[in-house]
Amino acid sequence: MIERWQLETHTFHLRTGEATITLQDVEVIYGLQIDGQALYRVEPPEMLPYRQELTRLIGFEPLQRDMCGQSRLLRSSLYAHLRFVDLQDPIDEATPQADVDRRARLYILIIFGGIMFPNTSGANMSMRYLLFIKDLDRRDVATRGAAVLAYMYRGFDQASMGKRLEVTAFSSLLQVETFSANSCSPSR
Template sequence: MIERWRPETHTFHLRTGEATITLQDVKVIYDLQIDGQALYRVEPPEILPYRQELTRLTGFKPLQRDMRGRSRLLRSSLHAHLRLVDLQGPIDEATPQADVDRRARLYLLIIFGGIMFPNTSGADMSIRYLLFFEDLDRTGML
């Protein structure tokens, strides 16, 4: 789709004609709230330890070789970790809430960092989105 995007008109040029994606489309496709308060995060001036935050919030401790810069992670390493987590068994009534939250954050990171806002390389993804999901109870209220 990147080759068909025209930044001058903010549209996709497809065989069938021009198409644009609206906020309404995003709401229908991803069932996301499009009205209300804006979602933003002001980072402190010091460098955030994104790798440590990933471990703290999800339990996933990536290898240094899987990191690209200070805030990008190889998608394949995250998918491999999630496969291992899923092999431990499905979530049920006996699963501790902390484990449910960690797994939810992993899936949200894949959705935001890999599907909705992917890196142009396709091989890595930003883990900065994870910080928006620190408090899952407030995530839908922003």
């Protein structure tokens, strides 16, 4: 796909012509909000204690060997924790709301760091997304759809300029675009 990405126009040049992924695609296909406040990261003046925040918000205290620096965590350790809590303590009607909230934050963190905003390491995920899942009751939900699309465009731009060897993107968006572009191609 990188070979077909045009940096100047942010489009893919396919056999069927130019194609791109739009905000409407993100909203209609994935149901991600595209209107509202921008999703952005404000760096705090000091490094957040991500490990302590992870324990407080999700109830998971990773081993030091599962940490990569101060802000990255092995995805496999988070997945193992998820499997453990799902097996040991399934959610039912008697589950306290605090436990439901911790589980919801765990799923959201995995979706953010592992699916919507992946990084090139493949094995690690950023814990900076903890900043966006602190308050589950916030009514002013940020536009995650626009952030996902911008993140994908940035990843393709960097890869096409040779700054990166791999693309960081919500790969399902690429599969949908490739499928829809190919399904519209004239038969030969």
